[in-house]
Structure formats: structure tokens, C-alpha cells
Amino acid sequence: MLEVKDGTFYYNQKTPILENVNFKMDPGEIMAVMGRNGVGKTTLIKCIAGILKWKSGYSIVAGQKSGNNKPIAEIGYVPQAHKSSFSYSVRDMVVFGKVGHNSYFAVPQNKDYQKADDILERIGIKDLRDKPCNELSGGQLQLVFVARALVNSPQLLILDEPEAHLDFRNQLRLLKLIKNVVSEQNISCIINTHYPNHAIRIANKCFLLGDNDYQEGAVQEVMIDTNIKKYFSVRSQTLYTTYEGIQIPTFVFLDEV
Amino acid sequence: MDRTVRNQYLIIITFLCILLVLVIVGSMVFGRYKISLVDIGNVIKNRINGTYDDTLKIMDHVLINVRLPRILLAGLVGAGLSISGAALQGTFQNPLVSPDLLGVCAGAGFGAALGILLFSDDSVISSLLPFVFGISSILLVFFLAGGQGRTETLSLILSGIIVSSIFNALTSLVKYVADTGDKLPAITFWLMGSFSNTTYTHIKISIIPASIGIIGLLALRWKINLLSLGDEDAYTMGINPNRTRWNIIFFSTLVTAACVTVSGIIGWIGLVIPHICRRIVGGNHGRLLPVSCLMGAIFMILVDSIARNLTLAEIPIGILTALIGAPFFAVIYRQSKGGM
Numbered sequence: 225m226l227e228v229k230d231g232t233f234y235y236n237q238k239t240p241i242l243e244n245v246n247f248k249m250d251p252g253e254i255m256a257v258m259g260r261n262g263v264g265k266t267t268l269i270k271c272i273a274g275i276l277k278w279k280s281g282y283s284i285v286a287g288q289k290s291g292n293n294k295p296i297a298e299i300g301y302v303p304q305a306h307k308s309s310f311s312y313s314v315r316d317m318v319v320f321g322k323v324g325h326n327s328y329f330a331v332p333q334n335k336d337y338q339k340a341d342d343i344l345e346r347i348g349i350k351d352l353r354d355k356p357c358n359e360l361s362g363g364q365l366q367l368v369f370v371a372r373a374l375v376n377s378p379q380l381l382i383l384d385e386p387e388a389h390l391d392f393r394n395q396l397r398l399l400k401l402i403k404n405v406v407s408e409q410n411i412s413c414i415i416n417t418h419y420p421n422h423a424i425r426i427a428n429k430c431f432l433l434g435d436n437d438y439q440e441g442a443v444q445e446v447m448i449d450t451n452i453k454k455y456f457s458v459r460s461q462t463l464y465t466t467y468e469g470i471q472i473p474t475f476v477f478l479d480e481v
Numbered sequence: 482m483d484r485t486v487r488n489q490y491l492i493i494i495t496f497l498c499i500l501l502v503l504v505i506v507g508s509m510v511f512g513r514y515k516i517s518l519v520d521i522g523n524v525i526k527n528r529i530n531g532t533y534d535d536t537l538k539i540m541d542h543v544l545i546n547v548r549l550p551r552i553l554l555a556g557l558v559g560a561g562l563s564i565s566g567a568a569l570q571g572t573f574q575n576p577l578v579s580p581d582l583l584g585v586c587a588g589a590g591f592g593a594a595l596g597i598l599l600f601s602d603d604s605v606i607s608s609l610l611p612f613v614f615g616i617s618s619i620l621l622v623f624f625l626a627g628g629q630g631r632t633e634t635l636s637l638i639l640s641g642i643i644v645s646s647i648f649n650a651l652t653s654l655v656k657y658v659a660d661t662g663d664k665l666p667a668i669t670f671w672l673m674g675s676f677s678n679t680t681y682t683h684i685k686i687s688i689i690p691a692s693i694g695i696i697g698l699l700a701l702r703w704k705i706n707l708l709s710l711g712d713e714d715a716y717t718m719g720i721n722p723n724r725t726r727w728n729i730i731f732f733s734t735l736v737t738a739a740c741v742t743v744s745g746i747i748g749w750i751g752l753v754i755p756h757i758c759r760r761i762v763g764g765n766h767g768r769l770l771p772v773s774c775l776m777g778a779i780f781m782i783l784v785d786s787i788a789r790n791l792t793l794a795e796i797p798i799g800i801l802t803a804l805i806g807a808p809f810f811a812v813i814y815r816q817s818k819g820g821m
Contacts, residue, residue: 275713293721301717308710309574310764313486316706324707324719329700331767356763372718 225251225412226272226380230281233264233271241267244281247431247440251379254406254413256423256443259433260456265416268433269382272414273301286379297325300378305365305389311356314349314368315340321372336375343371347401362389367398374405381406381413387422399426420447420460420475449475457481490768493761497775501556504779508552508786514543551679551789552782554687555798558676558740559750559781560774561691565733565740566751567758567773568698571705571766572729573634576759580737580751583637583730584644588618589741591648594655594668608686608742615738618644619730637730674745674799676785683743694736698770701729705766747781747799749806754780756813 231245241264249255257265270276272283274295283290286298300321312320318340319332326332344350349367357365366386373381383402387395403426406413417423423430423443430446432439434455439446452460452475459478464471510516524541527534565580573582581587592614596607625640652672659665704725707715712722741747754777755769762768781798784805788798 270713273717275716295716295719295721297719299717303714303717306711309576310571310709310759310766312706312764316765316767320703320706320710321718323703324715326719328704331703376719 225249225253226283226285226414228272228281228283231268231271231278231283232280233267233276234279242271242433245438247429249380249412249414249429251410251412252407253429254403254415254427255429255431256427256447257414257416257431257433258418258420258423258447258455263433263435265433266384268431269301269384269414269416272380273299273382275301295324297376298379300373300376300381302366302369302373302381302383302386304384304386305362305369307358307365311358313353314344314355314357314360315353317357317368318343318371318375321375325376340371340375343375346405347371347374348397363391363394366390370398370401377409379411381411383413383415385416385418387417387419395422402426420452423447424473424475444473447473447475452477453481490762493772494775497772497779501775501779501782504782504786505552505556508782509544509548511786511790512543512548513790514539516540516544520544546680550681550684551676551785554679554683554743555676555781555785556778557684557687557691558744558747559754559777559779561695561736561740561777562747562751563754563758563773563777563780564695564698564770565736567755567766567769568702568705568729568733569751570755571709571769572726573638574709574711576756577752579748580733581645581746581748583622583641583734584618584648585615585734585737586741586746587645587648587652588621589615589738590672590746591652591655593671593742593745594652594659597664597667597671598655598659608682611742612686612690612738614648615741616734618648619734623727634726670797671745672799673797674747674802675788675795675797676744677789677795679743687739687743690735690739694732694734694739695774697732698729698736699774701725701732702770703767705729705770709766745797745799747802749802749810750777750781753806753810753813756810760813760816 226249228245228247231242232240233242234240245268257268259265267276271278274290278290285296288296288298315337319336322332322336322339323330341350341353344353347367347370349364349371352360352364357368360368366389370386387398390398399422402413402415415427424447427443429441430443432446432451432455439451449460449462452458458480460475461478463474463476465474466472509521510518520540521544524537524544527537527541562580566578569580569582570576570578589611592610592612596610600607621644622637622640625643626636656665656668659668704720707718707720708722708725715722755773758769758772758776762772784801785798788796788801
């Protein structure tokens with residue numbers, strides 16, 4: 225599904241942000257990308273999404289290699305919620321997800337609007353569909369952006385801190401939604417997050433990014449107290465809760481190191 | 482498209498088309514030379530049947546050779562400037578952008594001034610020079626902003642300001658050395674914009690580039706929506722933002738240069754009309770561009786009718802569009818409580 229091979233990126237050659245990043249993802253997998261502020265999490269997902277170009281190395285998504293300056297239609301990218309200069313209706317905004325990948329002069333058809341409605345219903349925000357996007361709350365707008373990415377039936381869904389503006393009920397809803405979509409449609413998902421507790425709830429894999437190195441692997445093995453100390457300089461303790469027969473680890477952050 | 486939104490949109494388009502026809506007919510009727518609707522019918526009948534009626538000779542001339550080309554040209558220029566303004570506003574994510582943002586009008590103005598200075602008023606070269614310089618201004622901007630590579634909107638706008646100032650300075654220089662007896666007034670009048678003395682030659686000059694530009698912008702109208710969300714979003718939604726932006730700039734330059742070449746510099750239309758239309762059909766450029774196009778044509782024909790009927794000495798249309806457009810804009814802005 226996704227393969228990153230020797231991915232390297234820098235703005236200034238002396239201080240590479242990403243160096244020789246290698247990993248693979250299978251369909252149905254969710255990978256949480258974690259690390260301190262400014263360490264390059266967003267850079268990593270932007271390189272995979274193609275917004276930034278790898279300086280060396282490459283990534284392959286759904287059989288297509290990065291670097292030919294053409295957006296890959298199989299990638300659905302969800303940016304952080306941001307307002308636009310012009311207010312579009314929610315429905316229009318979701319349909320825009322279809323417009324770009326259609327032919328160059330394409331005009332959206334009835335079926336595109338139908339698809340948008342289906343997705344909005346699936347996400348549970350169909351009642352917002354005629355509202356102007358600029359009147360939505362940050363959380364609602366984030367859901368609209370998720371819908372916009374899903375309308376194109378992507379093979380790889382990339383989300384940049386999707387839960388940043390949400391209250392915790394909406395955080396839970398969004399994470400559950402992502403998890404369901406990924407398993408139903410058997411796609412891969414990369415999610416950039418600041419919350420280890422979220423990572424461990426929804427992700428199979430974790431990519432921990434540090435200043436000079438990274439760790440990648442199963443989330444239960446990577447997301448542990450010693451790594452939190454190493455990569456975040458925070459002392460933490462793991463507690464366990466059992467819910468619906470599943471043991472859920474939770475990190476309590478005690479103090480900075 | 483959604484059924485209710487689509488129906489609404491089709492109703493608006495139909496209504497504007499009818500309005501456009503009414504405005505054209507009305508504009509044919511009103512004027513210093515009195516012509517009634519019946520007369521128009523007679524002239525058309527005369528033309529179709531190929532009969533020659535001496536009593537209709539003057540009327541035929543006024544209608545077909547004076548008013549009709551003028552109305553057609555005003556409509557074309559209004560449509561062109563409005564659609565080009567709407568497209569650039571979306572592309573630059575800024576509702577305050579107008580078609581002369583990247584120096585097209587300044588370049589065309591210099592071309593016209595130079596043409597008037599060096600050649601006689603009605604030579605082919607002097608009517609083509611504004612177009613040539615309008616287009617070259619955008620090439621200069623392209624060059625200054627760093628070509629096809631990663632061009633930020635800010636560097637484009639800065640390049641536009643630079644190119645505009647250069648051409649404005651050159652225009653001043655031409656005015657300074659121009660003969661104050663006849664050349665200087667001619668340049669000054671040109672810069673104010675006017676449709677007086679419009680002939681079919683003007684339409685022949687502008688129709689092809691303006692149509693190519695308008696059709697190009699209409700074809701790209703949905704892509705403008707993506708660009709207006711920012712380059713990163715646009716890229717991940719499947720378009721190459723730089724290439725698409727240059728395509729839109731190219732088409733809108735083509736339109737603007739073609740319009741300005743035959744009408745002189747007419748301000749405000751490209752700014753005000755998209756705003757009015759945004760209040761009617763919303764921000765989606767897929768619907769905004771066609772509506773702006775029609776609305777611009779209607780508005781320009783109306784204003785031009787006012788320009789030629791209001792006073793004995795015709796008021797340059799550039800002055801009228803500003804005098805009518807600016808307060809109109811203020812009212813809309815107040816009504817929308819500052820929201821765009």
C-alpha cells in the first residue's frame with residue numbers, strides 16, 4: 225500500500241529534518257506519527273502526500289512512485305481546519321474533493337453530489353450540508369475536511385492533527401469514525417497526533433520521530449514510558465483500564481524531565 | 482448538482498439572459514436620435530428582406546452602425562472585465578483584487594499612449610499596441626515572479642505592482658512629451674475609457690482574444706475554487722496549483738487586455754460585479770463566473786446608455802463606472818455587514 229524508502233528531507237542541507245526514513249504499511253493499518261513540536265511530523269506527512277518533495281529517496285502509494293509532480297489521486301489528505309477567503313457551502317466543499325481529480329475542465333455531475341451526500345451522512349453531518357463553511361466551528365469544519373478527503377475513495381488517508389480543535393466527545397467520535405472507515409474500506413491511514421492516548425486507542429503502528437532518529441513499529445511496543453521519556457522529555461506512567469473486554473493502556477504525564 | 486441549488490441557479494441565469502436582452506433593446510431605443518420599437522422592427526424587416534427604403538436610411542445607420550456595435554462592445558467588455566475580476570479574486574484568495582492587479586491595464590495604457598503619440602489615431606498599429614503591451618506586462622510579471630517554478634501569490638502581486646509603476650511612469654513620460662494641442666487630450670480621454678466612436682473594427686479586434694479568455698476561464702471555473710483554498714489543499718485535491726494559476730492568469734490577461742484595448746481603462750467593474758454576484762449565488766466560482774459574466778454585460782450596457790444620454794457632452798464611462806460602482810459597492814458592503 226505505502227512504502228517509504230530512504231526518505232530524506234531538509235530545507236537546509238546541514239540540518240536534515242528527515243533522514244533515511246524507511247517503513248511500509250499494509251491496507252487496514254493505521255499509523256500514528258508522534259513527536260515533539262517542530263520535530264518534523266507535518267513535514268513527514270507532507271512529503272508522503274506530495275506537497276513537499278523528498279530530497280532523496282521516494283515513497284510509493286498504491287503502486288505510484290512519488291516525485292513526478294503529479295498529485296496522486298489515491299491519497300486523501302485532511303489538513304488542519306482552516307477558514308478560506310470565500311465561504312463555500314459544506315456540500316460544495318465536499319464536492320471540491322472530486323473536482324481536482326476529474327479531467328482538467330470537468331464540472332461536477334449529479335453523481336458527485338450524490339456521493340458527497342452519502343459521505344456527509346456516513347460522517348453524521350448531513351444536517352450541515354447547506355451551511356457556509358466559514359460559519360462552522362473548528363470541529364465541524366474538520367469533519368467536513370475528512371468528508372472532502374473520503375469523497376474520492378482514497379487508498380491512503382492522511383490526517384494532520386485532526387483532533388486538535390475538538391472537544392473530547394468529538395475527539396472520540398472522530399477517532400472511531402477513522403477507525404471504522406479504515407477497516408470497512410480496507411485502506412491505510414496515517415494520523416499525525418499529539419496524544420499518545422489517542423495513538424494507542426486507534427493505531428496499529430506508531431512512528432516516533434526524534435531530532436536525530438526515529439522508531440517505527442507496533443504501537444504497543446513503541447508507545448511506552450521509556451520512549452515517552454526519550455522522545456518527549458516527559459515522565460509518564462501507564463495505567464490500565466478494561467472496557468468491553470479490552471485492556472486499554474493510558475498514559476499519565478507526571479512531570480517534565 | 483443539487484436539485485434546489487441547481488434550479489435556483491438556472492432561474493437566475495435565465496432571468497439574467499432575459500434582462501440582458503431587455504437592456505440591449507432598451508439601449509437601442511434610447512438616445513439623442515429618437516427611435517421607437519416599431520422603427521427597430523422596420524429596420525430589421527428591411528434588412529432581412531433586402532429591400533431598400535430611403536426613409537429608413539438614417540435610422541438604419543444609427544441602429545446598425547452606431548448603436549449596435551457600441552452595445553455589443555460594451556456588453557463584451559463588461560462581461561470580460563467582470564469574469565476576469567471574479568477569476569482573479571478567487572485565484573489570489575482576495576475579494577479586493579481587480580483585473581488590473583498584475584499591471585495589464587497599466588501596460589495597455591502605456592501602449593495606447595505610445596500609439597497615439599507616434600501614429601495617427603486610427604491606424605491598425607495604434608489600436609493593437611495596447612493589447613501588445615497589456616500582454617507583455619504579464620510576461621514581465623511572469624519573469625519577475627520566477628517563472629513556472631514555485632510562485633507565491635505575494636511575489637506575483639509585488640511583481641504586478643512593480644510592472645504597473647514602470648508602465649505608469651512611462652505613460653506619464655509620453656504624456657509629458659506629447660503635443661498639448663491634440664495628442665495629450667487624446668491620451669487623457671483614452672485613459673478615462675469610452676465607447677464613443679465604436680465601430681465593428683473594435684469588435685473585430687477584441688472578440689477573438691476576449692472569447693478565448695472568457696471560455697478558458699469558464700472551463701477552469703471549478704478549479705478556481707480549489708486554488709482559493711490555498712496551494713497545499715489544491716495540490717492534495719489533485720491540481721497543480723502553479724500551472725493552474727498561470728493558466729487562469731493567462732486567460733484573464735487575454736480578456737482584460739482585449740477589453741482595455743478597445744474601451745480604454747474602465748475601473749470598478751471587475752471589482753464590484755463579482756461582489757454583487759457573490760451576494761446572489763454565493764462564493765462558488767462554478768456558479769459565480771457565469772453569473773458575473775452576464776451581470777457585467779448588463780451593467781456595462783446600462784452604464785454606457787446613461788453615459789451617452791445623461792448630458793450633451795458624453796461623460797467618459799470610466800468616470801461613470803466609478804461614480805456608480807463605488808457607492809453601490811459601499812451599500813452592498815454595509816448590507817453584508819463586512820462579510821464577504
